[in-house]
Amino acid sequence: MATVVEQQQEAVTAGRGPTAGSALGAERALLRFLEPHFAGEGFPWTQLWGYVGSLVLTFAAFGLVIHHLLTPTALLGLVLVLAAGQASLQLGVFMHLRESRGPAWQVLPLGLSFAIGVGMIVASLWIMAFKWGVS
Amino acid sequence: MSSIPLEGAVSAAWPEAHTPEAAEALPLEFADQEQSIAITGFWMFLVTDLLIFASLFAAYAVYRPMIASGPSAQQLFHLGPTLLETLLLLTSSFTVGLVVWSMRRGHRRAMVGWMVITLLLGAGFVATELHEFFGDVALGASWHTSAFLSAFFLLVGTHGLHVTFGILWALALLIQVARKGINSITARKIYTFSLYWHFLDIIWVFILSIVYLGGKIG
């Protein structure tokens, strides 16, 4: 499915008049990064493996917590890592993150909002802890 | 007055429609330029919705120690129902993946079947959650009790309302597919519904990890 991106790039290069080379180079790299990708196969193997994977991750998280296998901080960290793995699994396998017509524009805002969301939670905890003294 | 002929008249209806040969290879919901734009728009909705939940998570994280005279997370939560809810939602995420898969292969009856299964799993999730909520309230742990419980009910309740809305949406989708069949518009709606449902699954995974498992870790 690279054709759509190629067409976009054609449109980039086919222009008349002077162009800013470096900026367009950056844009071309961006478009390559956002190149769409469609999944398609005869039996839903991807979905099936995704489902199995999600179950494994879930049971791993539950098992770790029920048996208190680590110190609380490490446990919470590991559970969050498993959750992040689960989220990328859902995004990649089921949501076909890069399916798009033309560049997959959803990737950048989604990544940015995820970063801002995490920043919001961590910073709120930090700010509302009212820790006096230089940490 | 002087005039210039304007060069490069290309497209009839929408821009980007100048790539027809690429469009033919795309699935139905992307082959129609307008529907593919609607899908981009739906992704952007998910972006804001993600930040709604991030704000609720921020509030929950800050309020978690603020239990006033009420129970703490460790005392309140039971992992049994939580595991059931998780399995229901993960399975429904798998079946909604099969909805899109069978839609793309043109198996309309299989698609409707998987959709109905998804709906039932979603309803099971909502029922389990409501049962848990009513149990908490019966123990005197309502959102009047403490800031921790206010934040808990708002965060988990917002997710539950999303799932409930998703079930109503899927019912309406089934009616529309029965009336109009699979065309580019209904295909797009089913595709965006699947995005929405997977998205709720992702949010649930974080609720599970931060609220329930995090609560048990202490």
Add this chain to the structure above:
Amino acid sequence: MTPMPHFAVYLIHTLFPPDVRRPTEIGADVMMGVVAIWIFVHMTRHHRWGWLWHEWFTTVDHKKIGVMYLVAALIMLFRGGIDALMMRTNLALPLHPVISAEEYNEVFTTHGVIMIFFMAMPFIFALFNAVIPLMIGARDVAFPRLNAVSFWLFAFGAALFNVAFVVGGSPNAGWTAYPPLTELAYNPGPGLNYYLMALIISGIGTTITGLNFLVTVLRLRAPGMTLMRMPMFVWSALNTSALILFAFPPLTVALLMTLLDRTAGTHFFTMGGGGMPMMYVNLFWLFGHPEVYIVVLPAFGVFSEVFATFSRKRLFGYDSMVLSMTAIMVLAYGTWVHHFFTMGAGPAVNAFFGVSTMLIAIPTGVKIFNWIFTMWGGRVRFTVAMLYAMAFIPTFILGGATGILLATVPADYQLHNSYFLVAHFHTMLIGGTVFGLLAGMYYWWPKMFGYSLRESQGKLAFWLFASGFWVTFGPQYLLGFSGMTRRMDTYPLGLGWHSLNVVSTVGAFIMGAAFLILVYNVLWSMRHGVRDQTGDPWNGRTLEWSLPSPVPEYNFACLPTVGERDAWWGVKEAFRRETGADEDAAPTPQVRAEDIRGLHLPRNTAYPFFLGASFFVFGFGVVFTWWIIAAIGFAGIACTLVYAWFDHDEHLPMPADEVRHHEATLGRLLA
């Protein structure tokens, strides 16, 4: 008493408590009633109701929606301005206050809310709607119907907010509405509920607008218009839309939590039950700081267009402009604590956010230099739009410098909530945003309406407005240094504040006069303004000036192919090289008949209007916690949405011949 009169008494007491029966309120009611009757009689006599409904209220055309936003923004500017003048009058007469302390609280609250949410935001959306699709070579926005939904949610949200001072009482906790002042126990009337519901409803509309323009810019650009060929105003729309999507959720959540505290007995921001009032402040400014950039980035975009056009030069440092604007967009999320340094989150937190705030000065400084270098060596024309742009530069430098002072944590502990702060953010919001929006209005007015605003009157308004601005806010910096705090309704004499306050009030009235001249300018130009025959009155650089004014419903008869930045200027340059015409030659672009194909226009629909109206009913029910009315409104919302969801008939085909005919009457069909 029988139950019926009981109920009537209850109703009158709830809807018309003493604080909406003060002389100023009744005076305003009478004035509004007279205006409403006049409009009704006028509309009926000229049989304009059908026209209003079919041409405007049900429209999904981005150009008309832009006009409606503009009208709403100017009306709200009037109301917010009246609020400002009432405050300034009070402060000039400390011995004889004209309004009471309670009324003063309401007036500064509504002034702030209206100016930010119901003046600046719709003004920005007016400009976006008017020109963004034209600048990128598109037929409409990505979702024309959602665009109308946005407008009506905004309009009914604004209506709900303005109803407050007639029915039930205005909110009085400041535009930031900090708890515990907003908790039910300390603020029992419906005023705050009005604030919460109005902002939630219009906030949904704003979020949809952000989504719409983000997708429009990403997906609907004409062939060849790559990201790095987009006009700066389009870049500002892209960044603003992204900011809206990321910033409004925390506000919605904070407002919802306050509403739940007030109506459902939760404990988010209460003093008891483990609630934390400061968490509201944290969430509010998570939205509030990006909001500052939401209202100022579009102004940056306007200035970039205006400086380039009226200096007859390419924008200097386009790449660095794009980079700095995107940097501001991202950095905007890392600075919000500087609004509440005095909360005392600790030295580490305050130091971090102080430094991150100062970082923003770097990309902003880059932009200032780029604008100055754009004028350098150019042939500058002093139009009204250009005057506003040039007045912006020193104002914004002052605002930026005082912002750096406020970002310095120890200094902020002295200056927090003083008139220094008031002066600082008005410098940014008037000198940045309002100057930018007025520049944009004068610049794109001929494109929107087909005639120009008279320059001489506009220049008079400009000089009064800009000088009135300095007279108003210059003294306020000094007042801040002498310890006057914000939101005080009066003060004792003998503190050395009186003369400075009088000067400031005089300045405010000068700005009020400027607004009246601006309105006169618009009304005069409606009748006598110069028709724009060419579609390109300013010798512009971007695609919107290649179209006739006003723009036909379908925008582009055939979509342009873009080969460079400043695409329209490039076409004109090529034309001038070929024909040897001089730089002021205004050629009419023409299209070949065979290049025109049939197209689809979005079909008008009434559901956005009914959706907005249902939200209004729902909001009104929640404000008074009359749940039956709220349920009726909610049912209306649900029915409208279901109806719209099942309606797939969104397009109105327009045959090629009709387009050709229309182009021929415009003289734009190549023979």
